[in-house]
Amino acid sequence: MRAAASLSPVPLAAAAWCLPALAPVMPPVAEALEVRRRAAPAGPVVHLTFDDGPHPQGTPAVLSALGAAGARATFFLVAEQVERFPSLAAEVAAAGHAIGVHGYRHRCLLRLGPRALADDVRRAIEVIGGLAAPPDAFYRAPYGMFSAAGLVLAARLRLAPWLWSRWGRDWRADATAASVTELAARGLQAGDVVLLHDADHYSDPGCWRATAAALPAILARIGEAGLRAGAL
DSSP states (O other): OHHHHTOOHHHHHHHHHHGGGGTTTOHHHHHHTTOBSSOOOSSSEEEEEEESOOOTTHHHHHHHHHHHHTOOOEEEEOHHHHHHOHHHHHHHHHTTOEEEEOOSSOOOGGGSOHHHHHHHHHHHHHHHHHHTOOOOSEEOOGGGOOOHHHHHHHHHHTOEEBOOSEEOOTTSTTOOHHHHHHHHHTTOOTTOEEEEESOOTTSSTTTHHHHHHHHHHHHHHHHHTTOEEEOO
């Protein structure tokens, strides 16, 4: 009883604040907090998602590969990059891809208070809606690390928080087309959400090249599995 009585509310509050950040590596946490990792299967669809763009080289390369395959995807845009490259953001929307919110700046939510976070996300929605297209109701936190405030805000703004069930680890300097393909496409199933990046603004320089080179092979593997690529 003495130990229980000595518990401070400060560590408990900190734990509650940070708990959602475990969702990318602990699926039970994601499920309990209703942070989506997989889509409810609506046919034989795999959902490709691209973070951190738009990017002057990476985004056109990814759009070209998707267009050649007649595939749709979801792009989680960073609004400060939309401001830098508005025509690319518009091109993503014009090609029929879904657009989600990845924040105004690519900052870890655990370091943002509720007011700063709300300002960031609302500004992102305004910028993306003004320069590209109204974002769909999808929100992915930078690094996939939601905070408690981030989830409360998402619910208030009616944004569905999304993670992923598979990734290509394509943000690394040592990523190759082969490594990205193998990680992203191994054992794919309907409803899987694949995390990739069409930009290197917040990761190792030039890493988008591995993604662009891998994408035709990933799309081929999706087809070989009797699946097709689609947006969320």
